[in-house]
């Protein structure tokens with residue numbers, strides 16, 4: 001069985017479409033080799049071997065090692081060097097590479113093959129003794145840490161001590177002799193920590209490294225990363241063993257990372273960073289702040305771009321950029337090394353990008369003729385659109401804050417959005433506070449993969465070190481978190497739990513604000529404004545609208561929400577919850593009067609006061625929605641939700657109603673229910689207190705008539721909640737039609753209106769053919785429908801549903817993604833039955849699922865005609881609807 005794939009010398013056994021088998025890195029190294037790009041030779045051990053390795057109890061499957069040795073021979077031939085050779089040794093890197101990129105989560109070892117003998121050969125063959133010993137000390141450090149489990153800091157302590165002893169400021173100031181001594185101390189450390197000598201046999205080193213890389217598939221941070229990013233557990237990682245090329249051979253060498261387009265804005269410009277005389281990991285680890293790739297990228301005259309420093313390599317890179325983009329038809333994230341002026345490509349992959357960049361790049365690629373509109377639409381993850389709709393800083397407030405001296409630092413704008421939160425300095429604390437509902441900003445020197453859970457919990461991330469491609473930047477961008485990196489002026493003091501900038505001290509728990517679009521850090525909280533949508537976004541959305549069948553409305557209870565929804569492209573209101581209009585502070589006393597009324601007379605008096613208020617609400621909404629349908633739902637929640645609760649509220653209500661407090665309390669008690677969600681709510685209110693619904697219908701239609709007189713086109717739909725029986729519906733439809741006739745007679749105006757029902761009780765779905773006799777449309781209230789189908793409280797399930805998901809009893813939270821098997825089947829049934837009575841009848845979804853891409857895909861399949869999410873999810877729904885169609 002083939003377990004090892006070779007690439008080198010312009011030919012590879014693998015290709016880009018073998019990611020599942022070779023991992024992303026291995027597949028793309030093979031592809032780049034076949035494209036004729038300068039890739040050092042190497043081999044990839046497949047992900048299948050990784051799986052077998054675990055099945056065998058962490059042992060190599062039979063025959064693997066022989067195939068590795070065969071591959072190593074080919075690498076030796078191609079490089080003209082021998083592994084373990086005392087005169088001209090071949091060194092290799094050993095790297096993980098999963099089918100899906102997991103940046104920094106798993107292990108990498110560089111410079112493998114060095115020992116007390118080969119280090120001398122390396123010094124001789126390169127004529128660079130310092131370089132050889134620096135490579136050896138790096139190797140012992142990395143191998144010692146990753147493979148032998150010795151803490152990184154112990155090595156750092158030795159290195160720092162040596163620097164102090166000889167008065168060296170930076171690592172590069174250490175001489176070959178100094179480094180020999182560091183190597184000696186490193187080896188002593190290894191002996192002390194592990195009780196064994198540092199392994200000298202290169203093949204033993206190789207075996208141990210392969211094992212370590214496989215094992216790292218199951219380290220805690222990798223597991224956490226897979227959990228957060230929903231990467232299957234059974235993928236496994238490949239292992240890439242690649243001939244080393246050196247970016248740390250002196251000033252004609254270097255290493256860098258680049259994006260073929262700007263990953264933050266999406267602009268079609270080459271964008272990246274490099275470090276002279278450094279090895280790859282130095283850039284990603286964020287230890288030194290790198291220099292820009294291009295002249296255009298420079299932000300200060302002291303910087304030296306690669307374009308200036310290595311003009312020939314830059315020209316070559318430009319060609320590589322072009323070849324890769326044309327070939328992959330997407331923005332690429334590349335890693336390269338320059339060894340003595342010669343360019344080597346070490347990696348390419350689809351670059352992570354902000355939502356804004358994703359949209360711009362997709363639209364640009366269509367215009368450049370590289371991909372189709374459909375392809376562009378499929379490339380955008382609808383949930384990422386949230387990022388585009390992220391708030392920005394209010395400009396006035398920003399200016400004021402700057403005048404007040406509250407702009408305390410500036411870093412690199414790694415991921416957009418403006419957020420405020422309390423400062424914390426470690427990931428665990430970030431999680432703890434976030435769980436208590438606090439907004440936190442995680443502040444670190446630099447982040448490492450161990451911080452992943454804290455980054456997830458935080459609103460934003462701020463680091464003192466690192467560049468745009470450092471760990472923090474890459475991970476935050478992927479998560480859609482606001483992030484600023486490399487704010488070099490701040491000093492983070494973990495011991496004192498504070499950070500300092502000049503003489504400003506910010507302690508743990510103080511609030512700061514980050515603007516991830518500009519890199520500005522402010523002391524205190526700043527006001528933000530909602531995001532605005534770019535030209536490319538509009539364009540992409542237009543394409544989505546051309547393609548999709550499913551209509552998208554918006555759930556809106558106020559003119560403001562309605563306006564926001566319309567701006568985002570909603571094609572009507574799918575649900576206007578009238579109770580939200582009752583909750584306004586100045587109305588609550590009147591609402592209480594209505595509820596606590598003992599006689600119909602009393603109730604009517606209160607309702608007369610409410611009528612003009614409701615009418616004005618509807619007028620405002622109709623005005624905004626001019627020409628579009630507005631689906632208004634009559635009162636739904638259990639009445640006791642409006643009742644006074646505190647003693648003070650009881651007193652006030654009693655006073656306002658001119659009744660003794662005792663009387664009020666008694667009436668309130670009478671309205672108490674054991675199971676309010678299954679009690680006197682929804683249309684049952686209309687049956688019990690018809691005058692309430694009469695008032696609401698009158699308000700809706702009087703408003704509609706008045707708007708029509710003023711030249712506004714109104715298309716009201718009146719919807720009954722929680723219907724469970726056709727006679728219930730029949731009764732209430734009669735009420736609505738009667739009030740409508742009265743209003744039309746009184747006003748002398750007629751407005752076309754429809755009466756529909758929500759389908760949110762399972763029984764309603766099962767008798768949908770009977771309901772359709774009276775209901776002109778159905779709107780699936782999937783929140784209640786899920787609650788009642790599962791018998792699972794939508795308000796309390798959160799407490800235990802996690803366990804169900806963990807045990808995989810449930811695939812996901814059914815209140816988030818529609819349960820296709822159960823609730824979904826009810827929806828399908830209802831649509832089918834409804835159509836039997838009323839062919840082509842209108843159906844929509846107004847529960848939370850209407851804004852969830854996965855659910856939208858299902859709704860499209862079963863023939864729902866529109867979805868109606870909250871305003872900010874309207875664009876997500878438009879895109880998801882288009883994707884569901886494609």
Ligand code: PEP
Nearest residue numbers: 760781782783784846847
């Ligand atoms: C529903 O139940 O899905 C619904 C939209 O109504 P509400 O959330 O107001 O109960």
Ligand code: MG
Nearest residue numbers: 760781783784
């Ligand atoms: Mg409901």
